[in-house]
Structures are given as structure tokens and as C-alpha cells.
Amino acid sequence: MCFCHTLPPPQMELSLSQSNHVPESVRETNQGCESVSELMKKICLCCLRDVSSRSKSNDCISFSLDFLFTLVFHGCDILKSRTRTMDSSSDEEEGRTFIQVISEKYNPENFPYGHGVGVVILPSPPGSPSKERLFLPSILVLNDCGIRKAGEKSDIAALCAHVVELDLSHNQLNNWAEICTIVSNIPHLDFLNLSMNPLSGVELEPSMGEIFSRVRQLVLINTQVSWETVHTLTQHTPELEELFLCLNGYQNVSESQASCPSLRLLQISDNQLQDWADVRKFGLMYPCLNTLVLANNNIEAVGDTQENLQRLFPNLRSINLNNSGLRNWEDIERLNYFPKLEEIKAKGTPLLEPYTNQERHSLLLARLPSVSVLNGGQVTKDDREDAERFFIRYYQDSPEQELPARYHILVSRYGHLAPLADVDLSPRCTVVDVRWGDRVEAVSLHLEQTVGDLKKKLRALLKLPDNRIRLFHINREMCSVLGPEELKCGSRALHSYSIRDGDEILIVPKDKNRSNSSHI
Structure with a gap:
């Protein structure tokens, strides 16, 4: 039997889910289908069953070709919708690529006032939303973009030959192989920020370490990266100068077998270090260190001799012990053993809690004769003299056995000082x-x-x-x-x-x- 039918005008077209001629079983086929092919099979089976049942009841004409046209012209909408949904969920599961994010963010449409200074204009890679070109600066900030994979190596090399700084923080990078693919194709990379990427339990293979050899500043904050991976990186980065390891939950320090003599700054604040024996290892691993930030670690004492501190930290100029666990003035005085130390931060320690702000400043400064910057403030000649005189008056009525060693040194310089007059400045x-x-x-x-x-x-x-x-x-x-x-x-x-x-x-x-x- 041959059926002939004219195509319905566009305004008369019905969606597959709305057509009165579409069997209920067909409208429900979109539920629970895992793939497009499975969906098509279910639609065909439902159609055959419906035609068969209607033929037996001599009601085949009522089915008509309306359903077939509806299926042809509108069934694709379901297939497309399902395809988009599946693709979207697939993207979420697989994550976005480095190249995808670059193509989207540095599209010329996002630069309505021009590309600005220092931006390189490059052809778009295949599949880019921008069909012609991209505006790429030398500093790429791609934080919180859902990046999980690198993308094509050739595209990275073509787009990032001029890039010197790369911020990939707050992404979904959990595989060092993908990170290495990105870094290995950026030949002039100087600064790399991988903070807030889930790198816990993921080790960097030693054979991949050399890929990072050009990096000078490396930020690994809150990555939970292991000490083994840190050592792999520092052993293969001969130009590394600054390393940031904050918020990684370290309770101790694993010592590396090889030193990193290029490192100048180590920031390892907000961890769980307590023992000075762990801090001592930094001197062994990073012999040229000049800035050490230990803030918000519960370091309870500076437990080393003058000889050890001079040997382990010969170049240290700045140390941050804010919110540490120091409780004794002897630990503050041991900081004088660092031969080049000139800047100290020591706010928020249990030792200083009982004192007023003036007492904290003066009693600290008077004990640290070589310090030129204390708690962020420049120390002038007058500041030092006022603090040292305050120190003498503060202790001069104390028993001899309780006098700190610094007291006698300052008395030999200023002599015994009379108490300051108690001047009443209240209105008479x-x-x-x-x-x-x-x-x-x-x-x-x-x-x-x-x-x-x-x-x-x-x-x-x-x-x-x-x-x-x-x-x-x-x-x-x-x-x-x-x-x-x-x-x-x-x-x-x-x-x-x-x-x-x-x-x-x-x-x-x-x-x-x-x-x-x-x-x-």
C-alpha cells in the first residue's frame, strides 16, 4: 500500500512529545536512554509495534503519515538535545582543555577596546570559537576555568611561544602528565602557579622533572603535593628562586638528597610544623636561602646552637615567625645567631601576649641589635635608642639572677638610668x-x-x-x-x-x- 502526503507547513509542525499521532511509548523513549543509537532503536521498535497493533484493528489509517513526518522533522530535536546533554555531561566528566579555555578567554570579542600593549595576535587553532585570531598576552591568567587536560601539543606550542607567566590555580589538574604537556610547550615560562589543583597522591616522575628547568617561581599552595614531588622539582630546576608550599598540611619535612642552591625564598606558612629539627632541614636543602616564611606554624623553639645556625643559614636575611609557638625570650635572642639576619616578624606569639604594644616592640627591638626591620616597620636610630633605654628601665629593679644578658650590655652603653618622671598630663x-x-x-x-x-x-x-x-x-x-x-x-x-x-x-x-x- 502506498501512502502519499504533502509536507505540513512550518507553523503546523508539532514536536515529537506534543503530537497527538505519536504513541505514548515513543514519547517516553527519551527516558533512560544512555546513547543516541539506543534512543533510535527504541523509537523504531515502538513505531513497528504501534503500526502492527493498529493494522490488526484496521486502524492503520488513523496512524497516518503525520507521525512519520513528525518523526522525520522533529525527532531529530530529541536526538540533538540528547546529544548536547551527553556532550555536556561528557565535558564535565572529562574537564576542559587548556587550549579550549585560551580560545574562549582571549577571543577578540572579549577585548572591545582593543588588545592593549604587550599582546600578541595569533591565528586561532582548529575548533576555536574565534575563527580568525586570538589576542594573547605574555601573562596568562586561567584560574578557576575547569581545566583538566592540556589539549593538542602543537596548538600549545603555536599559541604560547611568547608566554612567560602562567596562572593555572583553582583548576582540576590532577595529572602531572597533563601539566608537563602544557609546560613543555611553553619554552620561556618563568612563573607557574598550580595552587588549588588536586595533586594529592599524584607523583611527578623523575624523568619529567627537567620539563620545569626554566621555571624561576613555582607556586604549589594548597595542592597537598608530596615532599617526593617537591624534591623532584627542586632537583631539576637549576634556576628556581621562589617556592611557595603553604597550606599543604605538612607535619614534618622530608629531607632531599640533593640541594637546590638557587632557591632564595621559601614560603611554607599555614602548615603543621612544630619541631625546629624540621626547619633545620631547609638550611641543608637550600643553602642560599635569604627569606624564610614560617608564619602560622606552631614552631615552639629555636633549638639550635650558634655554630649550627651560622653554618646552616649563612645567607638568611628575613624570617617570619608570626603566630608561631615561641614562649621564651631565649628563642628570640637565638635569632641573633643568624649572621646576616636583618628583618624579623614575630607577632602573635604566646611569649608576647602579656605585654602592651609598646612593651612588645621595645623588648623585642632591644634584644635584636642587628635588625633593621621589625614586624614590617623600619627601625630608625632614635627608635632603637628609645627601645634600649626602655629595656634598661623595665628590668633595672629586677633581681640580679633574673636580668637578661642584654641588660648588662646596654647598661655599659647608657649607664643606670633614673626612672622617668611621672608627668600628669590630665587637665588641671x-x-x-x-x-x-x-x-x-x-x-x-x-x-x-x-x-x-x-x-x-x-x-x-x-x-x-x-x-x-x-x-x-x-x-x-x-x-x-x-x-x-x-x-x-x-x-x-x-x-x-x-x-x-x-x-x-x-x-x-x-x-x-x-x-x-x-x-x-
Whole structure:
């Protein structure tokens, strides 16, 4: 039997899920299908079953070709939708590639005001959203982009030949092979940030270590990277100068068999180190270290001799012990054993908790004669002298057996110092008798106030007429010799009149005859 039918106009087309001619079983085929081929098989089987059942009931015509056209023109929508969904879930499972992210981020559409200075314009790789070109700077910031794989080596080499800094933090890189593919195709890479990538339990093969040989700054914060991998990296990076290993949960330090003499800065803050024996290993592994950041580790003591510290850290210039576990002044004094140490940070230690801010600063600085920067502040000559004098006065009443060694050194320089005078800088007050006619009031005066201030106060207190009074100071002890003294100058301070407790302030109306002073 032959069926002929004209194509329905576009406005009459129905979706597969909405067509009244589509069997219910077909509309439900999209549920639970794992692949496109499986979906197509289910649709075909449902169609055959439906045609067969309708033929037996002589209802085949009601099925008509509407369903077939609907399947042809609209069934593809389901297939495309399923394909997109599967591709999307597949991308999420597999992660995005380094090349995909570069092609998306550095598309010219994202640079509406031009590409700026230092940006290289390169042809887009195959499959890039940008069909013509990409604007690529020498510093690539690709943090938090879902990167899990590298992509084509040739594309990386073509796009990144000029790149010197690469930030891949907060991605999904969990395989050193993928990282090596990226790095090996960036010939001038100087700075690499892999922070917040899940590298726990993933070891870097020693044969791959040389790929990182050009890197000078390496950031591995919160990667949980093992000491074995760290040692593989430092042994194969002859130009490495700065290494960041914060937040990696290290409780101890595994010593490397080979040193890294190029390393100048090690930041290993926010770990769980406690024993100075672990810190000592840094001196063995990194003999040219000049900056060591140990903040937020519970290091409880500087447990080494002067000879060891001089031998292990001959070039150390800066150490950060903020929020460490130091509890004794002897540990602070041992920091003087580092031969070139000039900058120290030691805030937030249990040792300093009982002291005021001034005491902390002065007692620290006086014990560290070679330090030029303390807790981030530059130390001037006056700062040091003030701190050392404070140190002498702080300890000079202590028993001899409790005096620190530094005390005797400073006394030999400044001598025994007299205690500082206890100067009371609070406003001076006095109580005087204020006489107004037959009325006498005891009034407290702030001697820092002026005559004008006193007149305002008295007018308000005694309800006196505005600007029509004169004030006289009567010194009770000297009145027979000096007589009353008029307070004329409104801007003059009261203390300049030597007013004392018990003196008298006389108020005289201005309209009185000034020559008549019988009432004074």
C-alpha cells in the first residue's frame, strides 16, 4: 500500500512529545536512554509495534503519515538535545582543555577596546570559537576555568611561544602528565602557579622533572603535593628562586638528597610544623636561602646552637615567625645567631601576649641589635635608642639572677638610668569662690580654659548680663601685697594667672565707676 502526503507547513509542525499521532511509548523513549543509537532503536521498535497493533484493528489509517513526518522533522530535536546533554555531561566528566579555555578567554570579542600593549595576535587553532585570531598576552591568567587536560601539543606550542607567566590555580589538574604537556610547550615560562589543583597522591616522575628547568617561581599552595614531588622539582630546576608550599598540611619535612642552591625564598606558612629539627632541614636543602616564611606554624623553639645556625643559614636575611609557638625570650635572642639576619616578624606569639604594644616592640627591638626591620616597620636610630633605654628601665629593679644578658650590655652603653618622671598630663582643675554682690558660689575651674571661657561659664551659671561684667582674681595669700588682678584678655589661659584652690574671683558690673573700687 502506498501512502502519499504533502509536507505540513512550518507553523503546523508539532514536536515529537506534543503530537497527538505519536504513541505514548515513543514519547517516553527519551527516558533512560544512555546513547543516541539506543534512543533510535527504541523509537523504531515502538513505531513497528504501534503500526502492527493498529493494522490488526484496521486502524492503520488513523496512524497516518503525520507521525512519520513528525518523526522525520522533529525527532531529530530529541536526538540533538540528547546529544548536547551527553556532550555536556561528557565535558564535565572529562574537564576542559587548556587550549579550549585560551580560545574562549582571549577571543577578540572579549577585548572591545582593543588588545592593549604587550599582546600578541595569533591565528586561532582548529575548533576555536574565534575563527580568525586570538589576542594573547605574555601573562596568562586561567584560574578557576575547569581545566583538566592540556589539549593538542602543537596548538600549545603555536599559541604560547611568547608566554612567560602562567596562572593555572583553582583548576582540576590532577595529572602531572597533563601539566608537563602544557609546560613543555611553553619554552620561556618563568612563573607557574598550580595552587588549588588536586595533586594529592599524584607523583611527578623523575624523568619529567627537567620539563620545569626554566621555571624561576613555582607556586604549589594548597595542592597537598608530596615532599617526593617537591624534591623532584627542586632537583631539576637549576634556576628556581621562589617556592611557595603553604597550606599543604605538612607535619614534618622530608629531607632531599640533593640541594637546590638557587632557591632564595621559601614560603611554607599555614602548615603543621612544630619541631625546629624540621626547619633545620631547609638550611641543608637550600643553602642560599635569604627569606624564610614560617608564619602560622606552631614552631615552639629555636633549638639550635650558634655554630649550627651560622653554618646552616649563612645567607638568611628575613624570617617570619608570626603566630608561631615561641614562649621564651631565649628563642628570640637565638635569632641573633643568624649572621646576616636583618628583618624579623614575630607577632602573635604566646611569649608576647602579656605585654602592651609598646612593651612588645621595645623588648623585642632591644634584644635584636642587628635588625633593621621589625614586624614590617623600619627601625630608625632614635627608635632603637628609645627601645634600649626602655629595656634598661623595665628590668633595672629586677633581681640580679633574673636580668637578661642584654641588660648588662646596654647598661655599659647608657649607664643606670633614673626612672622617668611621672608627668600628669590630665587637665588641671582648681576650686575658687566666685563673688557676685552678696552671693558667693564655689566653682571648679579648668585652668586650661581661657578668660573668655570663664566669662561664658559664669554668665550661664549665675544668670549674669551678657558682656557687662569684669572679672578680678584675688590671691588669698598675696592680696594684701598685690591686690586684685583684673582678668582682661579673653584669649589668655587661666593657669597663667597662677589661680589656686581657695582664691576668689570677683565679678563687677561694667557700668560701675571703675575708679570707685570700694566694693573690691
